[in-house]
Amino acid sequence: MSVLKPVILKIGGSVITDKKGELAARTQEMSRLVEEIRKASVQNLIIVHGGGSFGHPVAQKYAIKEGFKEENQKIGFAETHHVMTVLNGLFMDALIWNNVSAVSITPSSCVITKKGRIQRFEENPLIMLLRMGFLPVMYGDAVFDTDLGFTILSGDQLVSYIATRLNAERIIIGVDVDGLYDADPKGETNAKLFAHLTLKELKALQNRLGEPTACDVTGGMFGKIAELIPAIEQGISATIVNATKPNYIYKALKGEKVEGTLIEKE
Amino acid sequence: MSVLKPVILKIGGSVITDKKGELAARTQEMSRLVEEIRKASVQNLIIVHGGGSFGHPVAQKYAIKEGFKEENQKIGFAETHHVMTVLNGLFMDALIWNNVSAVSITPSSCVITKKGRIQRFEENPLIMLLRMGFLPVMYGDAVFDTDLGFTILSGDQLVSYIATRLNAERIIIGVDVDGLYDADPKGETNAKLFAHLTLKELKALQNRLGEPTACDVTGGMFGKIAELIPAIEQGISATIVNATKPNYIYKALKGEKVEGTLIEKE
Numbered sequence: 167m168s169v170l171k172p173v174i175l176k177i178g179g180s181v182i183t184d185k186k187g188e189l190a191a192r193t194q195e196m197s198r199l200v201e202e203i204r205k206a207s208v209q210n211l212i213i214v215h216g217g218g219s220f221g222h223p224v225a226q227k228y229a230i231k232e233g234f235k236e237e238n239q240k241i242g243f244a245e246t247h248h249v250m251t252v253l254n255g256l257f258m259d260a261l262i263w264n265n266v267s268a269v270s271i272t273p274s275s276c277v278i279t280k281k282g283r284i285q286r287f288e289e290n291p292l293i294m295l296l297r298m299g300f301l302p303v304m305y306g307d308a309v310f311d312t313d314l315g316f317t318i319l320s321g322d323q324l325v326s327y328i329a330t331r332l333n334a335e336r337i338i339i340g341v342d343v344d345g346l347y348d349a350d351p352k353g354e355t356n357a358k359l360f361a362h363l364t365l366k367e368l369k370a371l372q373n374r375l376g377e378p379t380a381c382d383v384t385g386g387m388f389g390k391i392a393e394l395i396p397a398i399e400q401g402i403s404a405t406i407v408n409a410t411k412p413n414y415i416y417k418a419l420k421g422e423k424v425e426g427t428l429i430e431k432e
Numbered sequence: 433m434s435v436l437k438p439v440i441l442k443i444g445g446s447v448i449t450d451k452k453g454e455l456a457a458r459t460q461e462m463s464r465l466v467e468e469i470r471k472a473s474v475q476n477l478i479i480v481h482g483g484g485s486f487g488h489p490v491a492q493k494y495a496i497k498e499g500f501k502e503e504n505q506k507i508g509f510a511e512t513h514h515v516m517t518v519l520n521g522l523f524m525d526a527l528i529w530n531n532v533s534a535v536s537i538t539p540s541s542c543v544i545t546k547k548g549r550i551q552r553f554e555e556n557p558l559i560m561l562l563r564m565g566f567l568p569v570m571y572g573d574a575v576f577d578t579d580l581g582f583t584i585l586s587g588d589q590l591v592s593y594i595a596t597r598l599n600a601e602r603i604i605i606g607v608d609v610d611g612l613y614d615a616d617p618k619g620e621t622n623a624k625l626f627a628h629l630t631l632k633e634l635k636a637l638q639n640r641l642g643e644p645t646a647c648d649v650t651g652g653m654f655g656k657i658a659e660l661i662p663a664i665e666q667g668i669s670a671t672i673v674n675a676t677k678p679n680y681i682y683k684a685l686k687g688e689k690v691e692g693t694l695i696e697k698e
Contacts (some may be wrong), residue, residue: 201580240533250520255514255521262514267506269513275541278556288554289546294576300506310560397675425467 170279171335172210172296175419176201179218179306179343180407182257190219192318193251196260199340199415203301204266206419210296210335212328213268213303216321220253220304225318232284235315243316246308247274254305261301267302272318273307280312284319284327292328304328323394329397337394337402338418340409345427346387363429365398391429404429437478437601438562441685442591445572446608447486447675448523450560450622456485457519462526464599465606465681469567470532471536472685476562478594479534479569482587487512487572491584497548499580508606509582512574523633525529526569537568539585541571547579550585550593570594595663603660603668604684606675612653613694629695631664657695670695 177199179259199345203211217225228242254270257363261268276288295302306321329337348371349357363371372392385405405412407426417424443465450456469477483491485547491497494508520536528536542554561568567629572587595603613622614637638658660670673680673692683690 185495232563240564241528241531244528244533245536248524248668251517251524251536258514258517261508262507265507266509269510269540270538272538272541273537274535275538275557278560286554288542288552288651290552291541291576294544294581296477298500298506298581300510310557315560315564336512354502 170210170296172212172328173208173333173419174212174214174325174329174334174337174338175415176211176342177213177215177322177409178337179216179220179321181221181340182215183218183220183253185219185222187219188223189249189252191256193256193260195410197264198412200260200264200266202413202416203261203419204264206416208419209299210360211245211301211353211419212292212296213301214321214328215254215257215304215305216304218251221308221318224249225308230308230316232320233311234316241417243308246318250305250307250426254303258303258330267300267363268303269295270305271295272301273304274309274326275286277309277319277324278312279309279317279319281314282317284323285312287331289331293332297405308419311382318394320393322390326393326397329402333400335395335401337397337404338415339390339394339404340418341390341406342386342408342410343387343393343427344408345406346391346429354404360427365395365429365431366430368395368398394429398431401431403431434561437464437592438478438479438598439474439685440480440585440591440595440603441681442603442605443479443481443675444589444607445482448481448608449484449486449519450640451485451488453485455515456516457522459522459526461676462523463530464573464678465675466526466530466532468679468682469660469685472633472682474493474685475695476564477567477685478558479564479567480587480594481520481523481569481571482516483516483519483572486515487584490500490515491571491574496574496582497584499577500582500635508674509574516571522570523575524569527569529552533566534569536569536571537561539570539590541617543575543585543590545575545576545580545585547580548577548583550589551578553593553597555597557697559598581657585664586655586659592659592663595668597661599666600614600663600668603670604681604682605660605670605672606658606681607653608671608674608676609653610674610691611672612657612695629693631661631695631697634661634664634671634695662696664695667697669697
């Protein structure tokens with residue numbers, strides 16, 4: 167089944183939730199973003215959102231990402247998936263009651279990973295949604311893993327997988343900072359924003375920074391970007407913008423000039 | 433992947449919602465049922481629930497079952513799926529916050545139908561859940577259809593499909609009446625309850641009643657039962673019990689004697 171090249175919009179968990187709280191949704195931010203998405207009216211859009219203060223605290227508490235090791239993790243897996251469906255439900259509320267024909271796809275129901283990487287993906291529902299002109303919405307989720315039993319599938323891995331698989335037109339990554347910096351912009355006052363990076367420059371940066379970690383020097387941003395490398399290698403551009411600033415997502419969706427980091431193959 | 437023969441429990445939408453209302457959940461009934469399910473502690477249980485006053489009114493309003501015919505049905509499809517995830521979320525709340533390791537599987541994310549009948553089913557998440565000892569929960573949903581674009585997949589079709597596919601031990605159908613009657617028990621005071629039916633008797637009844645319709649003389653029950661015939665033919669028994677009566681589901685799950693209709697191959 168052929169589909170037009172989709173635009174993939176990632177909305178970070180830090181944008182639609184308050185990461186300092188627990189189960190703290192920012193419903194007003196969701197409504198504002200939905201209004202921007204509605205106004206931009208992009209055909210073949212796919213949205214993927216993160217977990218923020220819904221998925222992360224419980225996944226961490228029960229070490230879900232590390233896989234099934236003991237019985238008491240099971241309720242943790244159940245909770246992690248459940249709170250993600252709750253967050254997704256709030257975002258779907260904002261879309262659907264604003265008359266957007268959006269349909270959620272549950273990653274744990276259609277994706278199986280192997281050692282944390284996507285191995286199987288029943289992509290027919292996603293493709294049928296796109297062909298019929300719906301807006302599919304996916305999210306980071308607790309999923310089943312052939313080797314680990316279960317693990318966490320990040321929204322970022324999902325974005326990169328879908329982008330390469332469906333040969334996306336472009337990727338937009340909405341976060342709570344202005345783009346990719348050479349240091350943590352929330353800590354370092356002298357952190358410098360990259361306005362544009364080629365794949366070569368990105369890889370040089372990767373070598374300089376070493377392996378991405380949860381507390382990498384770019385404030386956790388580099389780990390997310392490293393996930394995108396396969397898509398960028400395939401010629402799909404990625405724009406990182408501050409989704410907490412009004413109209414930035416709208417402008418990025420419309421392809422208008424907006425402050426942020428544009429990463430391209432060349 | 434082999435799994436032990438599962439027990440499949442269907443919970444009718446009329447049990448966990450008020451069908452006279454719209455989006456009217458019976459959360460107290462959900463809590464009571466969860467307590468019975470928890471207490472019965474059946475291994476390899478799968479739950480499937482119906483839509484009641486969540487899925488049905490909106491699906492009917494937009495004629496979702498009949499398939500995609502015009503653009504304005506799209507928001508109806510989105511709404512139907514969304515309200516079903518909301519109802520499922522309430523039921524999952526009741527399970528998970530009562531410490532049951534239950535995980536929902538979203539039918540529209542893993543099932544594709546062809547002219548209303550299940551054609552593809554990515555069953556790996558369901559099987560992995562069972563193997564790890566989780567309680568999988570599915571539900572009637574608005575799904576994608578290769579020929580119709582979209583349609584409604586009933587919880588009853590799902591029950592029968594999963595039962596035959598996984599060679600279930602038995603099926604329990606929880607409804608808001610005492611079993612299968614020869615007339616509508618909500619209208620006819622002389623309606624007679626069948627305590628036991630063989631497949632042969634069931635088929636004779638089917639010939640006498642004609643094609644199942646939404647308003648068949650058994651109060652809509654016969655249409656649900658007709659869906660189960662392939663499973664019963666395979667030797668899987670089905671017990672219809674009144675889930676609104678305390679402890680009936682508990683007893684049925686434990687395999688204890690309980691008022692209702694037992695349908696067996698012979």
